[in-house]
Amino acid sequence: MVRVLIVEDDEKTAGYMAKGLSEGGHVVDCAPDGREGLFLASEGDYDVIVLDRMLPKLDGLAVLQALRSAKVATPVLILSALAQVDDRVAGLRAGGDDYLTKPFAFSELMARLEALVRRNNAPAVETKLSVADLEMDLLARRVTRAGRGVELQPREFRLLEYLMRHAGQTVTRTMLLEAVWDYHFDPQTNVIDVHISRLRQKIDKGFERPLLHTVRGAGYALRADA
Amino acid sequence: MPSVQTLRLSRSATFRLALAYAGLFGISMLLLFGGLYWSTTALIERQVADTVAAELRALADRYRDEGLGGLQLAVGQRSAGGSEPESVYLLADPAFRPLAGNLRDWPEEAVPDGSWTQLRLYRRDREGGPILVGARAFQLPDGSRLLVGRDLEARRRFQATLLRNLAIGLGVTLTIALAGGVLVGRRLLRRVDAVAETSRRIMDGDLTQRVPRGRSGDEFDRLAESLNRMLERIEALMGGMRLVTDSLAHDLRSPLTRLKGRIELTLLGPADPEAYRQSLEQALAEIDTIQSTFNALLAIAEAESGAARGRLEPLSLRELVTDVAELYQPVVEEAGASLTLGRLEEARVPGHRQLLAQALANLLDNAVKYGGPGGAIEISLLRRNGEAELQVRDHGPGIPEAARERVLERFVRLDTARSQPGSGLGLSLVAAVARLHESRLALEAAEPGLRVHWSFTRLAEGAASPSPSGKALPQ
Helix, strand or coil: CCEEEEECCCHHHHHHHHHHHHHCCCEEEEECCHHHHHHHHHHCCCCEEEEECCCCCCCHHHHHHHHHHCCCCCCEEEEECCCCHHHHHHHHHCCCCEEEECCCCHHHHHHHHHHHHHHHHCCCCCCEEEECCEEEECCCCEEEECCEEECCCHHHHHHHHHHHHCCCCEEEHHHHHHHHHCCCCCCCCCHHHHHHHHHHHHHHCCCCCCCEEEECCCEEEECCCC | CHHHHHHHHHHCHHHHHHHHHHHHHHHHHHHHHHHHHHHHHHHHHHHHHHHHHHHHHHHHHHHHHHHHHHHHHHHHHHHHCCCCCCEEEEEECCCCCEEEECECCCCCCCCCECCCEEEEECECCCCCCCEEEEEEEEECCCCCEEEEEEECHHHHHHHHHHHHHHHHHHHHHHHHHHHHHHHHHHHHHHHHHHHHHHHHHHHCCCCCCCCCCCCCCCHHHHHHHHHHHHHHHHHHHHHHHHHHHHHHHHHHHHHHHHHHHHHHHHHHCCCCHHHHHHHHHHHHHHHHHHHHHHHHHHHHHHHHCHHHHHHCEEEEHHHHHHHHHHHHHHHHHHCCCEEEEEEECCCEEEECHHHHHHHHHHHHHHHHHHCCCCCEEEEEEEEECCEEEEEEECCCCCCCHHHCCHHHCCCCCCCCCCCCCCCCCHHHHHHHHHHHCCCEEEEEECCCCEEEEEEECCCCCCCCCCCCCCCCCCC
């Protein structure tokens, strides 16, 4: 169970986010403006905050700066209608942990929120990652599946590392493009899918139980169970 | 009409300045003439006093040598003599009866203490009213009195002339200064009016208006020039904005219509959950298409707005090319084509990483789509004549020469059957990004295929030496 605070002035958007998150088993509070949002965020004990950038009474970035200067370190996902690269940079510089442009798919929001909560709870330094019999040695930069070595190119290594760090969660194509390639545009073709299928060839081929799953309509997930 | 003109003139800053200058001019003229007047009259007065003093000395000598009789004779002689017609004399006995001289009576106000006084007296030898005289009067030891003086009429006339000339001069100066001020002010006003008139017409909506320029290259011309440059920039930006809104209306209307139609049709049909689900999924896919068109248009707008130009940072084109090529390699191979990296020389340019990568991705996307099955795609980056030349070449049918300019525009698709997915915005984004980087983009026939020739003329500082930390190419 994750406690989520949604600071969003559009009632319908907030309503549908709250409904979706509640159905996913999370506890949701909503604030309709910046002042209320800042109050709830500093008082309540939330695992993650969804913060709209343009809010009445107190602007989203101002709320964020106030929170950070008050040493509230709760991860914040900024929602914005401003899509340009520089807007994103401004949002992250103000203390945001992730940036999502409207309109967005709900699955994208869910995936990003889960990633933020997970990141916040993850140990600071890890040298070994493992999912079922798939193991990654971050220092030696070596990957094995059931004890057998898997040859990966540098980018494939980073792709797998990201998937392993978010094992069990759904990660979207845009999350992968941002995290692994640092690009923020949407590629017209299925570039990510092809990279994933190549990776799948290397880690899943010849094994009875596949680890890298396609989540329909959302993205991918690396997990032990089917 | 004159009243309006005068009103405007009197409000004009130039005219007020001219008025102030005229005032300053007047005051300095007044000081100059006043000084002249004062010093001339002082000089004349001193000359008169000197003359009188000299005559008195001569008469005193005569009195001492020959007594009252001699003095009387001398005064008589001098009064009659024509050598000094401006001099006046009077010798009177203790009872003030005139003994000799050319004055009619002893003046009552004359105090015989030898001091210099100005008196109005009647001359015995001339008709007319009293004349102004500067004189000295003495009492002689025997009780008789002597007055020697000089006619000051000449001095008065000189002063009057001087004053009259001063007044005329002052008047002429002020008139000229004012007339000049009005003329210059009106001339400047006309040019300011031209600027105001132009801006009024622009505010009325005609953005093509420009401020008229003179040929002298003065301050006003420079002002007009920079205003015109600003207007051109604004017009270009407005044009871009209009194009974006037009394009949005154009390209979003039809998918929105399709979306609406699909939803309405589903609602008209039987309430079958499976049909609903299918329809909703198609609607979602349609919305994704709309969103990607929208994003492409916004990216073009970002590239074309001046704001992005200030945020270019030095980056390695070679790194960018290898990065994007590596991202696209699997897609290209999946499509049955091949992607070959030719020579990649180091070149650093001031660039916008995200937009450049997106532009390059669009070029590769096009090469995959239109390069034909099994088509080889080649990328190279060469330093030539201080420029960095990026080339992307496919082996497809190419683009007919007549259409090469047109495909860079928005929403132009040569593939009219729309057999390939795409918004028709790919190449226009590339063109916009090329403009942002002040680089040249050319589409050439490669016989067979299309060669996109992208020349970056602006290189980042220190680009001459190849970067020692150049990243190794991925295999």
